[in-house]
Amino acid sequence: MNDTEKYGGSPEVMSDVPKGTVGHDAQAVHLDDLDLKAHLTDYKADAIEAENAEHNMGVLEAVRAYPMASFWAFVFSFTIIMESYDVFLTGNFVALPAFANEYGEVNPATGAKVIVTKWQSALQCCGPLGALIGVTIAGPITSRIGYRYTFIGALMLLNVFIFVFYYAHTMGVIVASQILEGIPWGIFIANAPAYCSEIVPIKLRAPATQMLQMFWAIGSIIVGAVTYRYNGRLDSSAYKIPIALQWMFPTPLAILIFCAPESPWWLVRKGRLEEAAHSVARLGRKSRLLNPKESVAMMRRVIDLETSQKSPSPIELFKGVDLYRTLIVCGVYAAQNLAGNLIANQAVYFFEQAGVSTNTAFALGLITSALQMIFVMLSWVLTSYFGRRAIYLWGTAWLIVLLIATGIAGSVGKSNAASLAQASLGLIVAVMFTAGPAPVSYSIIAETSAIRLRPLTTGIGRGAYYIVNIPCIFLSSYMLNPTGGDLGGKCGYVWAGTALATWVVAYFFLPEYKGRSYREIDILFKRHVPAPKWSKTIINVEDDE
Template identity: 70%
Template sequence: MNNELESHSRAQQEVEVKPYTSEKEQVEHVNDIDVAKGHAEFKADAMEAEKMEHQMTVMEAVKAYPMACFWAFIMSFTIIMESYDVFLIGNFIALPAFANRFGILNEATGKYVIQAKWQSALQMAGQLGALIGVFLAGPLTSRIGYRWATLVGLGLMNATIFVMFFANSLPLFFVAQLLEGLPWGIFIANAPAYCSEIVPMRLRAPATQVLQMFWAIGSIIVGAVTYHYNTQLGTNAYKIPIALQWMFPTPLAILMFFAPESPWWLVRKGRLDQATRSIERLGRRSRLNAGETVAMMRRVIEHESESSPNYIELFKGTDLRRTAIVCGIYAAQNLAGNLIANQAVYFFEQAGMSVDTAFALGLITSALQMIFVMLSWILTTYFGRRPIYIYGTLFNVVMLFALGIAGSLKQTTSAQQAQASFGLIVSVIFTFAAAPVSWCIIGETSSIRLRPLTTGIGRATYYIIEIPCIFLGSYMLNPTGGNLGGKCGYVWGGTALATLITAYFCLPEMKGRSYRELDIMFRRRIPARQFEKTVINAEEDE
């Protein structure tokens, strides 16, 4: 009996000390449990999607995302228009019909040449327009998306070609190039960002490297057309190559109208259902779980600020470092010998080649560039971005100084051929190593939220550096200017060496890293040379 009374007493005490829980508090407690459970499931889905991307091989990724590869290919095709026009103006300077119509007589050679100031002006006009275009592209894309921003650019491109086609003076050509540069800025800012966002991790390198291939294709088309017309002296010799620009914008606009929007952009806008449908359009449903992929994207984006992105943020906190890398990579494209490739035909002429041989060598250079860009896909599959960039730039530094030495020797036939050979090698190896891997780095470095603005400001840096470099390059090669010929290799070798040293200390290795991992490493301020060794666990968010 006493034991029963003691048990009853203890039971009463337990009842008395148990806190009272209202019905509202019980509901809130259940909701908290559901939220925690939902968050755990959401994170598990995100981790599973990221794990699948890490485990995919390149071929498995292609099979899982065939349409993502197709749409990356179509978006990259927009770069062909800037490439075509950049090389077209460079070839026009060496084209006899254009020089006879708009040039002045060089009494030393008895040939007409475009004055150095107009050479520089024509080649920098498009870049100046593109500089304006990239600043428009960032806010425009952040607001209406990659797809519609590209359609706006294609419509504008169709209109501005008219100005160039009917231009009958060098000032009008300058204005035409300036106007055409506006849509270039939109294309070049959007293409690497869109391509890197619609494909899985394993395909980021080849998807962005396609941009360099189309740059080479544009130069091949120009080289073939101007090679055909270099012996003709009528206006058709430059009017027809201008008119051929119209073969690109309209077909591309039709295709881009049906393109899916970047799912990352849709998730940023909170349009999760549309993001899911976009992923399903990009990949095979049987090989992927669109819901898990959206969860992976949300996991990354939810750690970013919810405010509207603006240019000021690019220069604050850890985003400053990411912006500096993108801007540095873009700037380096002009400082490591790329301008020799853009002025290849004119360079070959100044190296002593005949006009016909110079145009033939320019066409050969462009064809080799396309082949080596495709070979670079194999290179980036097995090697990291950092070693490819550093060793590729180092090789070009050596070749550029060798070019300078060849230009300093007595100008015999052998010396001229050596200059042409070194110029060709620099142009081709640039498109095998540093140039294609640059697009991978540009597409991977910035945060998702600021990506349209970062690629825009990065390309703006490219043009800001390129404009004075064009003036310098044209002056160095022009017989009415510096007339340096191959000795320009000393100048470009010096600038390439500066980019090589900077890259060694500042360029991190980002191969095989998810956007979450890259965000964490940049937030932790991991030194560039420690990125490859750093381990980020699947559970970590900060």
């Protein structure tokens, strides 16, 4: 075995690398600086230097060293707005009078038209069903062609599928359009946390991945503002205009992403070392803190630790220590549905069923979304100081208390005070969810998976989210709908029970990744260190196993 094969490259790939320079801009990395043969002999020393440099950076220092990495993480995270926008849009349509008048049926009890339970549930779960398809295909496609081209293809497909939604005239076609739109959403949500975690240094991994939840909140703010503006209209423009506004996003984002650097980790996995060095140079600014040669060496060291030279296979996700990592990712994703997320996603409808007026419900929904964005940014600070595990456990514990309180408020009888209490607690639950379990979940998901299996792991993890999400949507819709369970705030008891179950599992099995390099994470998993002991376990910088 020659040196190139040993460290993750291939003779064919390496022979295709152009001589001269890796890049063409002011931060170009010359072959003289990246002498591959010399680099192979000094491989571990360079890797240690790069890892130590990342460990020694502060958060602000990391931002200054990697300004473009922060920017590109922002751009790729922005794609989540589109899933958020449509999820909250269809949720708000259920409470929109014009939409109910067009597609609803008369409720015998009130004489008003409502979207019946079966269509309400279908409208909520068709997007996740399509996204389940998207996350299934995201991993294999990304492993083959990279993050950039996978995102661009998904954005172009989304442009087409929005036409189906806009020109739909029956609930059946609307449901079909949401299944189609869900396919690109699945690709975005599977790949965005993985890409963001791969282009930033250790200290920025939490903010970069938690940005996804911020854009989820921004999407709901846009929807809240638009539907609040048009909910008083009784013609089709009340829902047609919000649908058409989806076209604002895909094409500009596709152009930006075309200009983005590919993940250097993906390039190293493919053996395209000079391109990886150029990508690292594009992500940071030229300084003593950024040495592309050493950064590539660090990546190669981690990938070499994962030992397998064959192409990533989904079967590997269910073998050995990778099975544990897969279960953590799937569990954290699935748990998002069990700790108040459904109240957050159906906030406006929840407020209506709690007894407040339609206009007030939409206003409260908009306030909730704005507060969610603020609290997501607060979670960046909290996670940086206290770590992933601590924020996840404490955040879930607070949600359990709040959900029980919501159930109590819904159990004291119908009155103006009880309605306000339920609406207020529902708002707090939705906001607290985005200060704790929701944003930190994306950091955990991105950091748990092995580098070489990351696109596959994040894809199957999001698939687990949708598998749990779909029946939970039916349950949530049934509990809230006046033609179903009509539980109102009493549904808090149900979600408190499921949230408690997720807390217990997380306490025993969720590790702490704060301040850990991907090499250290790999070693801790291979040593089978119990999750509660991760934060106290020391890994030597020389260790490779």
